[in-house]
Amino acid sequence: MRARDNPFRTECLQRLRYRFAGITWEELLGRCERLNYRGAVVGRCGSGKTTLLEELAPKLQERGLVTRSIRLSREQPSFKPGFLSQLVLKLSDREILLLDGAEQLSLGGWHWFKCRTRAAGGLIVTTHLPGRLPTLWECRTSAPLLAQLAADLLGTEAEDLQRQAEELFERHRGNLREALRECYDQLAAESS
Amino acid sequence: MTELSIELAQEQTAFKPAEAVRGKVSWTVDPPPQFMELRLFWFTRGKGTEDAGIVQTVRFDQPLPHETRSFEVCLPEAPYSFSGKLISLVWALELVAYPSKQVARREIEMGPDGKEVRIESVQTSGLARRWLEVRAT
Numbered sequence: 639m640r641a642r643d644n645p646f647r648t649e650c651l652q653r654l655r656y657r658f659a660g661i662t663w664e665e666l667l668g669r670c671e672r673l674n675y676r677g678a679v680v681g682r683c684g685s686g687k688t689t690l691l692e693e694l695a696p697k698l699q700e701r702g703l704v705t706r707s708i709r710l711s712r713e714q715p716s717f718k719p720g721f722l723s724q725l726v727l728k729l730s731d732r733e734i735l736l737l738d739g740a741e742q743l744s745l746g747g748w749h750w751f752k753c754r755t756r757a758a759g760g761l762i763v764t765t766h767l768p769g770r771l772p773t774l775w776e777c778r779t780s781a782p783l784l785a786q787l788a789a790d791l792l793g794t795e796a797e798d799l800q801r802q803a804e805e806l807f808e809r810h811r812g813n814l815r816e817a818l819r820e821c822y823d824q825l826a827a828e829s830s
Numbered sequence: 831m832t833e834l835s836i837e838l839a840q841e842q843t844a845f846k847p848a849e850a851v852r853g854k855v856s857w858t859v860d861p862p863p864q865f866m867e868l869r870l871f872w873f874t875r876g877k878g879t880e881d882a883g884i885v886q887t888v889r890f891d892q893p894l895p896h897e898t899r900s901f902e903v904c905l906p907e908a909p910y911s912f913s914g915k916l917i918s919l920v921w922a923l924e925l926v927a928y929p930s931k932q933v934a935r936r937e938i939e940m941g942p943d944g945k946e947v948r949i950e951s952v953q954t955s956g957l958a959r960r961w962l963e964v965r966a967t
Contacts, residue, residue: 640948641876642918648880822877826915 639825645791646822651815654787656690659778666775667697673772675703675734675760680768681777684813687764688738690777694762695736703759704732710739716747726754734760741765779814781807787814788821833858834925834934836868843937844944847907851938855890855925856898863927866890870903871924876917910941914949 641647658666670677675698681687695705706725710716729735735755740763743751748770755761763771782796785803789796796803806817838853845851855868867889873882886903905921912919922937939946 639915640913640918641916642913642920644876647876648878649875819877826877 639828641826644822644825645793646788646818646825650791651818654689654790656686656693657783657786661775663697666694667701669774670694670698670760670762673774675762676771677762677774678740678768678771679762679764679775679777680766680773681764682766682779682812684810684815684817685777685779686814687777690775691736691738691762691764698734702732703734704730705734705736707736707738710737710742712742715739715742717751722751722754726757729755729757731757731759733758734762737761737763739764740770741767779807779812784814784817787818791818791821831858831860832927832930832932834927834932836923836925836934836936838936838938843939845905845938845940846942846944847910847940848905849940850902850904851923852900852902853923854898854900857893857925857927858896859893859927859930859932860895862895863893863930865928866893867926867928868901868903869924869926870905870921872909872911872919872921874917874919876914878916905940911939911946912941912949913946918946 679687679690679694691707695707698705708717708725735758737751740748752761761771762774768776781800781804784807785796785799788799788803792799803817806820810816810820833856835856836853837856838851842851851870855866857863857866859866867887869884869888870886871882871884874880885906888901888903890899903923909919911921920937921940922935924936925934926932941947
């Protein structure tokens with residue numbers, strides 16, 4: 639199977655939408671508002687935090703808010719020199735900062751960032767563990783969820799993939815990103 | 831309402847390096863666009879981070895809300911379209927309406943025979959097989 643045809647290729651994974659269980663977008667946005675738009679999306683690696691934050695941005699914009707997205711990662715765990723100074727120069731109380739990867743900041747770095755950005759109208763972050771801000775939403779994964787995502791990508795029924803999903807889920811300890819990457823490898827290998 | 835399309839001359843989608851790609855672009859854009867842009871670019875598809883490179887752009891100024899225009903762009907010598915298990919490199923034309931940034935895309939292939947290069951896995955290539963045979967003796 640060519641990489642361009644693999645249903646688990648990156649562009650297909652990026653099109654997957656966040657799947658809520660037990661809450662709607664309206665309810666989540668209501669929760670945002672009650673927290674004065676200061677909260678954390680919490681969850682382990684590969685649980686959908688980034689996906690949820692990316693989808694939250696246009697929802698906030700529909701409410702007349704301006705969002706600014708910032709991303710930290712293992713490859714880029716800190717802000718570039720001068721970035722924070724530039725950022726705070728233009729901050730307004732209509733702007734909601736969306737910081738993906740807040741766990742990359744040390745405790746001191748986090749408190750410095752929160753202090754420098756206090757003029758913003760809100761701050762919503764993703765982080766692995768709760769504590770830095772009130773928890774807005776906790777991302778959880780499950781084998782049935784993995785089966786559903788894989789089924790959507792393959793154009794098949796989730797029930798057909800339940801057993802494989804359980805094995806993958808256990809092997810990757812709930813990290814759906816890694817589980818879906820293994821699906822890519824399995825399909826690529828099967829076709830050789 | 832927005833409709834964008836890219837039509838290739840003789841419906842040719844396979845090209846050799848440095849070959850010209852000709853065709854027509856059509857659009858119906860409401861409200862009328864400020865300008866239209868056609869891009870010739872390559873991008874990667876597969877596992878991991880995607881990469882892309884724009885090779886040529888053609889700008890269509892003073893576009894009417896509904897119009898058809900001809901274009902000609904020239905493919906470079908490289909990179910070829912290729913596909914392996916981990917990554918494919920794909921060539922494409924993309925028509926973009928500004929400021930709405932709505933897009934239409936048409937994929938093409940570029941290679942020595944006008945086809946993408948298929949990269950086989952190491953395990954099946956003749957060189958790897960001979961290496962394994964030597965190692966076994």
